Amino acid sequence: MDEKDLELLRILEENSRLSADEIAIMTNLSTAEVENRVHALEAAQVIKRYSTVINWELAGNGEVSAVIELKVSPERDYGYDRIAERLSRFRQVKTLRLMTGTYDLQLVVTGKNMQEVSRFVSEHVAPMDRIRETATHIIMKSYKENGHTLFEQQESERLPYSF
Amino acid sequence: MRNFISDRAKEIPPSGIRKFFDLALTMDNVISLGVGEPDFRTPWNICESSIYSIEQGTTSYTSNKGLQSLRDALSRYLGQHYNLPYTSNDEIIITSGVSEGLDIAIRSIVDPGDEVAIAQPSYVSYAPCVTLSGGKPVPIRCTEKDHFKLNPEALLESITPKTKALIINFPNNPTGAVMNAGDLKAIADIVIDKDILLISDEVYAELTYEGSHVAAATVSDLWERTITLNGFSKAYAMTGWRIGYLCAPKELCDAALKIHQYIMLCAPVMGQVGALEALRSAEEDKNNMVNEYRLRRNMIVAGLNRIGLSCHVPDGAFYAFPSVKKTGLSDVEFAERLLREQKVAVVPGSVFGDGGEDHLRCAYAVSRKDLTEALSRMETFISGL
Numbered sequence: 001m002d003e004k005d006l007e008l009l010r011i012l013e014e015n016s017r018l019s020a021d022e023i024a025i026m027t028n029l030s031t032a033e034v035e036n037r038v039h040a041l042e043a044a045q046v047i048k049r050y051s052t053v054i055n056w057e058l059a060g061n062g063e064v065s066a067v068i069e070l071k072v073s074p075e076r077d078y079g080y081d082r083i084a085e086r087l088s089r090f091r092q093v094k095t096l097r098l099m100t101g102t103y104d105l106q107l108v109v110t111g112k113n114m115q116e117v118s119r120f121v122s123e124h125v126a127p128m129d130r131i132r133e134t135a136t137h138i139i140m141k142s143y144k145e146n147g148h149t150l151f152e153q154q155e156s157e158r159l160p161y162s163f
Numbered sequence: 164m165r166n167f168i169s170d171r172a173k174e175i176p177p178s179g180i181r182k183f184f185d186l187a188l189t190m191d192n193v194i195s196l197g198v199g200e201p202d203f204r205t206p207w208n209i210c211e212s213s214i215y216s217i218e219q220g221t222t223s224y225t226s227n228k229g230l231q232s233l234r235d236a237l238s239r240y241l242g243q244h245y246n247l248p249y250t251s252n253d254e255i256i257i258t259s260g261v262s263e264g265l266d267i268a269i270r271s272i273v274d275p276g277d278e279v280a281i282a283q284p285s286y287v288s289y290a291p292c293v294t295l296s297g298g299k300p301v302p303i304r305c306t307e308k309d310h311f312k313l314n315p316e317a318l319l320e321s322i323t324p325k326t327k328a329l330i331i332n333f334p335n336n337p338t339g340a341v342m343n344a345g346d347l348k349a350i351a352d353i354v355i356d357k358d359i360l361l362i363s364d365e366v367y368a369e370l371t372y373e374g375s376h377v378a379a380a381t382v383s384d385l386w387e388r389t390i391t392l393n394g395f396s397k398a399y400a401m402t403g404w405r406i407g408y409l410c411a412p413k414e415l416c417d418a419a420l421k422i423h424q425y426i427m428l429c430a431p432v433m434g435q436v437g438a439l440e441a442l443r444s445a446e447e448d449k450n451n452m453v454n455e456y457r458l459r460r461n462m463i464v465a466g467l468n469r470i471g472l473s474c475h476v477p478d479g480a481f482y483a484f485p486s487v488k489k490t491g492l493s494d495v496e497f498a499e500r501l502l503r504e505q506k507v508a509v510v511p512g513s514v515f516g517d518g519g520e521d522h523l524r525c526a527y528a529v530s531r532k533d534l535t536e537a538l539s540r541m542e543t544f545i546s547g548l
Contacts, residue, residue: 011458025465026458156204160187160508161180161197163287163336 179482184299206448243482261407271418276513311340334367337524339477369398
């Protein structure tokens, strides 16, 4: 991993739809070198996947997301790993992290509606062994996702010419 | 009624792009590569800190020189980044943008009849400011052959016994040219030998893409005869905040301060607070913006050369300066027709003085998407010629 790799990652994180040709021009690399480097980063799992930041509120599909905090009793020899891996296999779990502080695991869960999310928590998450406590926080509105603001910002008035 | 306009005001030519400006305002869907300011918003930490200071009631005048805390921070910053040893108490004045710094620098050194050599193509206000002081601007032509650096022989030819000062601006608006230590050494030898003063406008210093910026005052013994001008507009996307600074040895700084205190009193305090925050916490924001400009520079230079407008690689600022010579059109004709026919705004190079003719200033302080679209429209325009 060198400075050029980091530059490629920054470019792709911002917009993964750029072609190798376009990236080559921006970075002064050859197209082949961009492709080779990106393949190597993919093979090393540094690049996990290419996804899209979507403003679901505008898409209007009515999906509901919740942040769920879990207090968990860790297992001898495994700590939180096995239960975290188990939870992360659920399609509904979009994000799962081990946290410092008053609880242990944090999940972001998405469902078609509030009922689906609460059913998922009460039927699948809460009854699991070693889970001592759950707290579910419904996300009311998202203002920023993965570095991208989701609210309208006023265009600033820019002159057509200035020196 | 008498004509009240002063001879000096009459002497200043009207803006070279007035008609373009008026035309562009009547059109929709114009992509402008004609703007000399960042397209980024000011980093939020800077805005937030200024807003908070207003809430706290920080709305009064500051010291003429500017906030002590800002001058202290600036003194440290200039020392660490550019090896410039300006002391915060005697050698730094916070100005209302570099424009004011330039004005008071020139007014504090130019007497009627003095000649001031100006490396051109250059920012458009240098010559008028000299004229307003009763001085005579003497352009020195920088050429494409020299990658628009100031050629020492051309400098030597322009100097007469009446020459008081030389104004340079590197990284350069409009050419993007940069002077390295060796280039500046050759200029320094002449400036010192001829006993003239140097005004170095380094407002694009942070936007240097290859190697690091060399401050003119650090070269040879230039320090004692250099006024360094800089500001926050370009590096931190703070154009509307109007915060610049003038740095010079005490005697020069004192003279500039006398003028500053009467014409400006002090730079706006909310801008100064924002500038202080920029130095404290916006290094990474600045670096991210500079990295983005570098990527766009590579895009625009490759694009211009591909569509047949030969363009050197600019090492600094955010301007590409391609030649239109091969198209058979003058820079003014090219810029006007490009605006009318393809709705892309660029500035004809001749507006920037000697050496600018047959070139265009294309600012790449626009999104990559707009840059790509502008290049595609320019290609359509050229293929239709």
